[in-house]
Amino acid sequence: MNTINEPLADGMTRHWRVDEVLVDTKTDFQHLVIARTAQGVSLFCDNDRQSTEFSQLTYHEALMVPALLLADQVERVLVIGSSEGVVCQMAVQHGASVVDHIDIDEQAVKLCAEHLPYGYTLDELAEAEKGTGPIRVQYIDGFEYIRTTSEKYDIVLVDLPDEREEEAQHNRLYGADFLRMCKALLRPGGVVVNQSGCQTMWRNTTLIRSWQRFNEVFDTVAYYGSDEHEWAYLFGRADVVEDPTALMVERLKTAGYQPESIDDLALVGNSIPPYRVRQSLA
Amino acid sequence: MNTINEPLADGMTRHWRVDEVLVDTKTDFQHLVIARTAQGVSLFCDNDRQSTEFSQLTYHEALMVPALLLADQVERVLVIGSSEGVVCQMAVQHGASVVDHIDIDEQAVKLCAEHLPYGYTLDELAEAEKGTGPIRVQYIDGFEYIRTTSEKYDIVLVDLPDEREEEAQHNRLYGADFLRMCKALLRPGGVVVNQSGCQTMWRNTTLIRSWQRFNEVFDTVAYYGSDEHEWAYLFGRADVVEDPTALMVERLKTAGYQPESIDDLALVGNSIPPYRVRQSLA
Numbered sequence: 213m214n215t216i217n218e219p220l221a222d223g224m225t226r227h228w229r230v231d232e233v234l235v236d237t238k239t240d241f242q243h244l245v246i247a248r249t250a251q252g253v254s255l256f257c258d259n260d261r262q263s264t265e266f267s268q269l270t271y272h273e274a275l276m277v278p279a280l281l282l283a284d285q286v287e288r289v290l291v292i293g294s295s296e297g298v299v300c301q302m303a304v305q306h307g308a309s310v311v312d313h314i315d316i317d318e319q320a321v322k323l324c325a326e327h328l329p330y331g332y333t334l335d336e337l338a339e340a341e342k343g344t345g346p347i348r349v350q351y352i353d354g355f356e357y358i359r360t361t362s363e364k365y366d367i368v369l370v371d372l373p374d375e376r377e378e379e380a381q382h383n384r385l386y387g388a389d390f391l392r393m394c395k396a397l398l399r400p401g402g403v404v405v406n407q408s409g410c411q412t413m414w415r416n417t418t419l420i421r422s423w424q425r426f427n428e429v430f431d432t433v434a435y436y437g438s439d440e441h442e443w444a445y446l447f448g449r450a451d452v453v454e455d456p457t458a459l460m461v462e463r464l465k466t467a468g469y470q471p472e473s474i475d476d477l478a479l480v481g482n483s484i485p486p487y488r489v490r491q492s493l494a
Numbered sequence: 495m496n497t498i499n500e501p502l503a504d505g506m507t508r509h510w511r512v513d514e515v516l517v518d519t520k521t522d523f524q525h526l527v528i529a530r531t532a533q534g535v536s537l538f539c540d541n542d543r544q545s546t547e548f549s550q551l552t553y554h555e556a557l558m559v560p561a562l563l564l565a566d567q568v569e570r571v572l573v574i575g576s577s578e579g580v581v582c583q584m585a586v587q588h589g590a591s592v593v594d595h596i597d598i599d600e601q602a603v604k605l606c607a608e609h610l611p612y613g614y615t616l617d618e619l620a621e622a623e624k625g626t627g628p629i630r631v632q633y634i635d636g637f638e639y640i641r642t643t644s645e646k647y648d649i650v651l652v653d654l655p656d657e658r659e660e661e662a663q664h665n666r667l668y669g670a671d672f673l674r675m676c677k678a679l680l681r682p683g684g685v686v687v688n689q690s691g692c693q694t695m696w697r698n699t700t701l702i703r704s705w706q707r708f709n710e711v712f713d714t715v716a717y718y719g720s721d722e723h724e725w726a727y728l729f730g731r732a733d734v735v736e737d738p739t740a741l742m743v744e745r746l747k748t749a750g751y752q753p754e755s756i757d758d759l760a761l762v763g764n765s766i767p768p769y770r771v772r773q774s775l776a
Contacts, residue, residue: 223511223532226502250505251696267695413549413722414533437721439768440695473769481766484759486721 216245218259221415228254228261234327239319242373246327253329255295257320257373263296267441268330272298273471274438275371275407275445278479280306280469281460282434282447283366284401290314290363292354292385294371296324296331297340300347303367306469311347312363313340318351355384358393368394370406386422391429395450404430408446411437411486419444420492423485427493432456435485440473444485457483498527500541503697510536510543516609521601524655528609535611537577539602539655545578549723550612554580555753556720557653557689557727560761562588562751563742564716564729565648566683572596572645574636574667576653578606578613579622582629585649588751593629594645595622600633637666640675650676652688668704673711677732686712690728693719693768701726702774705767709775714738717767722755726767739765 218226228249235246245256252265263271276299280286289303289311300311315321325337332340340349350357354370372382384390386406394404408426409419423446426433430448434456437444453459460483461476500508510531517528527538534547545553558581562568570592571585582593597603607619614622622631632639636652654664666672668688676686690708691701705728708715712730716738719726735741742765743758 217509220508221532223513225509227499227507227509229505231505250503270695411721412724413552416722439693439719439721440698440770442694442724475769477766477772478769481763484763487755487757487760488722490759 216247216256216259216261218256218261224414226261228256235323237319237323239317241317242320244320244323246323253327255324255328260373262373263298263328263330265329268298270438270441270473271443272302273473274436274441274443274482275299275405276302276369277467277469277471277474278434278436278445278447278460278483279367279369279403279405281463281467281479282449282453282456283403285399286366286468288312288363288365288399289367290358290365290369290397292358292368292370292372293382294369295320296328297321297337297347297349298331299369299371300340301331302469304346306467308366309346312365313347313349314352314354314357315349316351316353321349321351355390358390358397361397363397364399364402365397366399366402368397368402368404370394370404372407386418386425388425388428391425391448395429395448398450401451402449404448406446408444410442411444411489412442413486413488416486416488420489422446423489424492434460435483435489436479437482437486439478439482498529498538498541498543500538500543506696508543510538517605519601519605521599523599524602526602526605528605535609537606537610542655544655545580545610545612547611550580552720552723552755553725554584555755556718556723556725556764557581557687558584558651559746559749559751559753559756560716560718560727560729560742560765561649561651561685561687563745563749563761564731564735564738565685567681568648568750570594570645570647570681571649572640572647572651572679574640574650574652574654575664576651577602578610579603579619579629579631580613581651581653582622583613584751586628588749590648591628594647595629595631596634596636596639597631598633598635603631603633637672640672640679643679645679646681646684647679648681648684650679650684650686652676652686654689668700668707670707670710673707673730677711677730680732683733684731686730688728690726692724693726693771694724695768695770698768698770702771704728705771706774716742717765717771718761719764719768721760721764 254264408422536546690704714731
């Protein structure tokens with residue numbers, strides 16, 4: 213394999229030069245490749261770049277930090293998807309005492325722990341599989357877990373491959389009904405967060421759809437679009453928070469997890485949704 | 495030609511499906527392609543996407559609108575590069591009475607007028623070449639024009655292909671000395687603006703370099719990064735403006751040119767430079 217061709221938008225693909233293939237396998241759920249690229253060790257699922265050594269922290273902080281700051285407390289966290297577990301480790305660093313990490317793809321999680329230089333090591337994953345520490349990994353369907361659990365959480369985080377226009381097993385985890393199920397698991401002051409697509413105008417369809425759904429389901433919706441990573445995230449609370457950005461900025465100063473790629477100005481600038489996204493509610 | 499392969503960053507290219515080639519020629523200065531893609535009629539110079547029918551307005555408004563709002567008056571405008579002239583037309587719509595448009599590549603400007611459904615029509619270009627109306631086109635070297643002219647301007651806009659890491663004739667128009675020459679042409683309250691690269695972390699080298707130069711040369715530097723177009727622009731004034739964003743927001747309400755893709759919230763959010771760009775001055 214010399215290149216990975218990633219679909220970006222109609223008539224447009226992004227090609228990654230592959231310098232070395234570390235893993236190329238078909239799991240029960242996806243085609244998984246871990247390879248060295250110009251961005252270091254990189255993970256691709258079904259040809260979509262999931263994360264790279266160079267940029268993963270920017271991605272994960274944009275996903276997790278606003279949630280850590282927007283939740284009134286962060287004791288109990290649920291993570292659906294996410295494979296390599298960086299956000300689980302951030303939650304623990306922030307002070308969470310329970311992080312339930314549910315992933316449908318056991319092979320993917322194990323391969324990530326083995327090959328990616330971020331997230332769980334193999335030892336940490338073995339601990340998390342035993343469930344004796346704060347992080348507890350289970351290999352089950354996130355949809356079924358959320359539908360049936362009696363646990364409650366301060367953060368419910370869904371980090372999956374991008375929603376597809378076409379049929380895909382993980383599309384079930386993107387609907388308004390699914391968001392309502394996530395919301396039902398929140399403790400007071402809790403937050404539902406997901407990876408919601410890209411803000412760029414030639415590939416913003418799923419972001420706009422996600423924005424509409426969050427606004428349908430939650431009384432407070434916060435947005436964070438990473439200007440350095442072309443990816444956007446949505447955060448919902450069941451109750452009304454007058455100024456979520458001001459709240460996040462205030463809490464950043466004393467946060468247990470101190471980000472490397474986000475400061476107060478980044479929170480202010482990147483929490484304003486793009487014009488076309490805002491207009492989509494009109 | 496079935497695809498155009500655009501370099502994005504080390505080890506990464508973006509491939510455009512070409513549905514129909516309208517022009518494929520080597521001018522005296524560049525390899526120019528005008529083709530139909532999924533984004534409509536699109537212009538590529540040396541394989542770099544310059545503009546597309548679908549996204550050009552978002553690009554041009556992000557480049558021009560902050561300059562129109564930041565300048566204390568907009569009577570006399572100088573545009574270097576820019577080929578198809580959309581920003582010249584915006585300046586006239588905003589109220590400018592003189593727009594000097596200097597482009598080194600006569601063939602490119604004529605081909606754009608003939609084939610692109612935005613910017614000058616052939617008739618408008620013929621008028622602008624005569625120089626009898628507000629827009630006056632001259633096919634000369636922008637560097638030499640700026641070095642030698644005795645004219646003064648409210649806006650000096652430089653819109654060129656992206657600065658190259660390697661040797662390229664247009665790199666002359668990206669240095670701090672060139673910015674100082676542009677600054678010397680400003681009338682009081684005037685603005686120098688240029689297209690300054692991409693904010694995404696795997697291709698932000700030229701943006702960071704441009705940010706450092708603008709801060710070296712100007713007492714006020716404003717930033718606008720288009721969250722919908724992955725492209726960033728810098729604006730410099732010779733004098734001190736305490737809060738450029740507040741000034742732009744205030745002036746937007748009554749601006750002669752009313753943008754379709756920028757509102758007050760977009761100005762607030764997108765005028766905060768990315769974290770890594772800000773940190774580059776430390």
